[in-house]
Amino acid sequence: MFHSRSESVISERNGVRDCKPQTLPLFLKAGTLLILSSCLGVPPAVSSQLETSTNTETEVLVYGKEQEIVEAIERSRDAQVVDTFPNALDYTLSVLLAHAYPVQKTEELVRHTIDAVCKEIESLGHTNIPASQRNSWVDTASQTKSFELVLNEIEAIADGEVKRDQLVNAGLPAMLSATGSKVAGVLGVPQAEWLTNLIEARSKPSEERGLLGIDASDWPTIKVLPDTLAAEAGLRDGDVVLRVNTKDVAEIKTIADALRSLRGATGTNLSMTIERGAQTLTFNIRRESAAERIKASVIDPGIVYIKIPDFEGSGIAMRVKNLVREHVTLTTPAIILDLRDNSAGRPEETNGVADIFLDEKYLQIFQFKNGRRVAFKSKPGSLIVRVILLTNQNTASCAEMLALALHDNRRATVIGQTTAGALCGKEFEKLADGRMITFRGEPTVLSPTGQDYSEIGFPPDIVVDVSEDSNEDEILARAIEFVRSAERKDLSQKPTR
Template sequence: MAESPRHIARRKKQASVTSRERMRGKRAARALCVFIAVVVAFAAGFLVRSQTEFVASLGFPLSAGEDAAGAGGATKKTTYDSAAMRVSEVEDLLNTSSLDAYDVSTAANGMLSALMKATNDPYATYFDPDRYAKYIKETADRSYAGIGVLFSDYNGRAYVVDVFEGSEAEAKGVVQGDFVEAIDGDSSHEWTMTEVVNALARDEGESVTITWMHPVSLDAETGSEFTTTLTCRRFEEANLLTSVVGDVGYVRLRQFTQNSSDLVKSAVSSLTSQGATSFVLDLRDNPGGYLTQAVDVASLFVQSGVLVQIETVEGTTTKTASGVTVTQAPLVVLVNGYTSAAAEVLAAALQDNQRATVVGETTLGKGSVQVVRELSFGGAVRYTAAYYRTPLGHDIDGIGVVPSTVVGPSSDPDSDTQRLVAIDVASSAADAQDALVPLT
């Protein structure tokens, strides 16, 4: 029986639809296969690229970030973790592609200065050859020649610790805490203590112009500025002062020089012979100095035990008492906010060993050690190489030594309240010790 024209048309239409669906299925299958192939290729490529030795054996170049494995499995620095390699990459581009030249010294000075600042070490400094030559300047005469000011470093900047009484600097308004901003108009860099002292070691009668910055506090980076022209002359200020107040021997040490322990030892012996039964060691405004001398002074009062811990990249070491003391009498250490570095080490050593009562204000908190290293191409860098910690392991840097008896400075310039309180504490300690002596 023949199909009607309507049935034939319907059958052809259904065949056409089936054919189109079959074609769409084939195209979808091909697309899926391509997708899977891409994924597999990507995964395989990632796997192969992660095997740097295998990739290198195939002759493919490795990028700086991929060439991380060295001989023996040691990790090499890459442009991702090495400033030197980043600079080297740019330098290579300039050398091969740029039509302009650059001055190596100028470029290096700028980059090295920026590198030291990026360490966040406030004392880190790059000295170019000219500046370094001034930094290491030595004078044959070791007596103080200058303007009548004692300087120290705070965060790498020179500031005034003490102004000598009767000096021209005192008369012209220089006060404790002032920072040096410029000397003879040179404000090209921040002045360190060593640079200031060297710049002021001049011939008798020579003048110097200094710009000072008077901040609200030592941590302030700005403040009012003023300029003075001062005449340099020699100052023979005694590093150690002594007196007897009642039965208390008073010893003031300005800074730790090469013979400080001998001076303190002689002073204590002399004061004892004058009837002193207790002592006050005044370290106010002492900027520190030789650590070995601070340890030796501590040994005069502490018979045994740790006096300071020193942390470096190689680990922690200690300095201990020598075992030879000069007295066992009660001792008070007087400090203030300008007591710094080695002076803080001494105060902490006596406090932690329960050998002395610390009176006054919290110290500056400069418990770090800086070193200067010469560079093969000229100049030098200065950086922090060690930190001081107290005998019990407490931080000094940024914290300071906290007195057990807190006494602020007197508002009356004719009355030294801190000194009076320290003497009173020492005298009371001597009376208490006498009360414990058994009667015979």
């Protein structure tokens, strides 16, 4: 729990509560937030809305067990073994119904699939399949949860002119599209290999994999993520790798090899030689943890600015908390948390940051396919200071969760662009031929008030249209101007003595 640094001084004159900012405590005990937040111009949370969003069947837990709950759901499912299915359509249907979609949706998924398969053979010059025949196939496949009999009949109609793979490849994207999810699709073998290795890399504890910010999906040509160690070192999009440490690129043949060569423990160094046009350049990068990457500074007019690149790894919430303690004073007008391009991480770290500013408030609700709902709450004690969050279209996943937690509890103003909408599980399953299907999984993350922004994104309070040719950080500039305006408003509303 955070404790008061000094006693608050609140006096009343003519029925008006007057707070003296220079003596207000930064860290308040539970129960005092609602009294003092109104004095600082921060509206109190509307707890009645939050209570409404969590019905009597919703479990309410103090944050910290988010990942544990999701993993328990994963372990409870029956494993789907791809080799036991006669075709990729059967496997995909089984996976979708087991992981994410209700059984009642079976007929809809099947119908879209069969329509696409029929369209494929019709495009090759065969007679149009009558609606009655299609309906019969839909009934058969829906009841058996298998397309095998239907595929056999269609192959017979095509008289050997259409291969089974053609039919499956026509039906597979149609089935995934029928889910209505933007994240559903089919990845080719190279993309599947890249994603498999990326998932493996991210499963490692953060201490075992220092972060670089290099996208090697088009190896040996690289992409460099913004605000990362690679970007700071001087690497650029389009650089072609010639050597990593002591290995020539000829020895690093696959994407899996590339990821293994880039991966390393926090605190270790990586040397990379690249080709950029006619130049050959070498860069030395020290791998850092996500927590080490978080930096704070004081910018005009006394605003504390904290950039959080991502929530990957442990110690992030503690790092932010320590930076706040070091930089925030009694006269700090606002904290700006920059969540732009923050797209991954651990929910418990996200909620640990939200907990700094919230006093026993709902953070988010996890909603599962089986109807289970779990709401997470912050702990007692909170910091009283105006909070500004910066977002863009690459603000995703855990960063969006932080924005929703603070915004719905009326503890932050969001400035920038609509977020990515990555507020649902995204699952991946490999097919027998090496390709991979992607689809929406569990859980869906709802805001504290029960709103679902998954796949549509969360709109900011203040939208900033960024000019492509501008050298100014327009979103940050707008946030600073907002703080200045809020300060002027606070002063104008302060009662005269």
